[in-house]
């Protein structure tokens with residue numbers, strides 16, 4: 001379990017300090033998929049960086065499987081339990097070929113050669129990058145880089161996986177594929193925190209956490225949030241067009257559930 | 271100002287083991303006052319197309335003309351008059367403060383400090399970054415969405431005649447996407463706007479024209495409504511159709527006789543209701 005206990009975080013800059021999070025208490029359990037939503041600058045990426053000890057809270061505590069994230073002796077223990085996919089995939093590229101880039105993490109964890117090849121191959125196949133093993137990561141397209149970053153995290157097979165807007169530059173099929181993969185990992189016991197601006201992604205989650213201005217405004221099941229227009233407004237969220245179609249149909253007497261945010265789920269109700 | 275690409279082909283790392291055909295013979299023109307969407311799967315060549323159109327990349331063959339003037343030679347700078355927002359905003363931010371970053375373009379165009387400052391303030395407002403709060407911040411300390419907004423502001427401040435935007439809404443929240451839609455709507459009155467995006471639903475309703483790119487080839491180039499009425503074109507280009515259209519396609523598959531497809535939820539619901547009555 002990852003526990004955030006009354007966490008505050010402030011960035012220090014030349015011109016003073018920028019408060020990014022305050023009073024945040026939440027958890028991520030193994031086998032749980034939590035979607036994190038919230039406006040630009042609301043503290044989502046900060047929360048992600050706190051989860052694996054990249055940042056230490058200014059106040060409060062972050063505890064990973066009973067290890068305090070500030071425990072200097074256990075830094076690598078925390079890092080290896082919590083995999084992080086950065087918002088900007090360029091920040092994650094460490095090697096000069098796609099293949100080596102994916103192998104980098106497992107290699108550092110001491111995974112042996114034979115099983116590593118398998119891991120790398122599987123991870124690249126899962127994200128659809130097979131065939132590009134020898135390419136220089138910097139020559140990939142935006143979406144290909146994003147897929148590479150996801151492959152790197154998959155190859156690590158961490159207990160918890162925090163993904164910071166992993167689908168922001170993917171095509172719609174790519175987005176759907178990633179949501180599928182996250183669902184499968186969750187079913188296999190991985191704790192997943194998925195940061196996104198796509199409200200539709202929340203429908204697949206066990207829990208939704210919404211941040212605004214650095215504070216938690218909602219932490220609960222998706223259906224309750226999606227059924228409450230006022231609450232969504234307060235969270236700075238609006239339904240995607242297919243969600244509004246569902247709303248219109250509901251008003252016309254069709255029984256469409258509030259968390260129907262895919263074409264299939266809306267049409268199933270007709 | 272019009273932009274014309276004729277017979278454009280581009281292969282990266284040509285002649286090496288990593289040769290990648292990114293554009294395989296593209297003929298296109300963009301006219302002033304027109305909003306054109308470019309859609310395509312990951313790696314289909316969208317960013318390459320935009321870089322070529324901006325004069326940032328010289329294609330292996332074919333020609334690019336701006337107002338009948340040929341753009342050739344390894345320019346590696348954006349053509350004057352063309353505003354280009356990169357897919358990755360970090361590529362574009364470089365100054366010590368956000369304000370200095372946005373002011374750089376207009377200053378470079380020869381405007382006075384005062385005018386440049388005025389332009390910067392207005393551009394930052396348009397993207398929803400208050401100059402008070404963000405102006406003196408280092409651009410490298412911005413959140414992902416804030417950085418994209420700053421990059422867009424930097425281009426807006428130059429008041430370009432042509433606006434080329436690569437994934438302008440990626441990573442933006444509801445308010446940020448709204449701001450970009452407004453910027454696009456305002457710009458197209460004076461300029462041409464080309465938007466490369468995976469968020470088709472964001473712009474399909476207002477676009478004049480849509481181009482589908484698949485493996486470096488144009489597979490569709492026509493009015494947005496023509497594409498909406500024949501959504502199977504998406505699959506032909508290796509794309510999943512937007513969820514709104516998919517829902518109506520599935521409804522048709524299930525036997526509902528929809529008169530037409532609509533991007534507007536209220537209208538689509540009405541058409542579905544009528545079709546259901548008709549089926550009774």
Ligand SMILES: Nc1ncnc2c1ncn2[C@@H]1O[C@H](COP(=O)(O)OP(=O)(O)OP(=O)(O)O)[C@@H](O)[C@H]1O
Pocket residue numbers: 011012013018019020038039040041042043044045046047087410411412413414415416441
């Ligand atoms: N290194 C930094 N120095 C100073 N302020 C920072 C730094 N990084 C982030 N901030 C500020 O902290 C706040 C939270 O940033 P964070 O990156 O966590 O937001 P976010 O929710 O991930 O936003 P986005 O949706 O745009 O990615 C923002 O106001 C941001 O400007």
Ligand SMILES: Nc1ncnc2c1ncn2[C@@H]1O[C@H](COP(=O)(O)OP(=O)(O)OP(=O)(O)O)[C@@H](O)[C@H]1O
Pocket residue numbers: 138139140141142143144169282283288290291292310311312313314315316317318319357
């Ligand atoms: N410098 C390079 N060297 C080799 N191949 C490259 C280079 N730059 C791009 N490519 C390849 O060219 C193809 C087209 O890339 P481009 O960036 O235009 O795609 P895109 O449509 O913008 O994709 P995305 O939606 O992921 O941003 C991709 O297969 C990419 O890997």
Ligand SMILES: [Mg+2]
Pocket residue numbers: 044045046087164413414415
């Ligand atoms: Mg972020």
Ligand SMILES: [Mg+2]
Pocket residue numbers: 141142143316317318357436
């Ligand atoms: Mg691109």
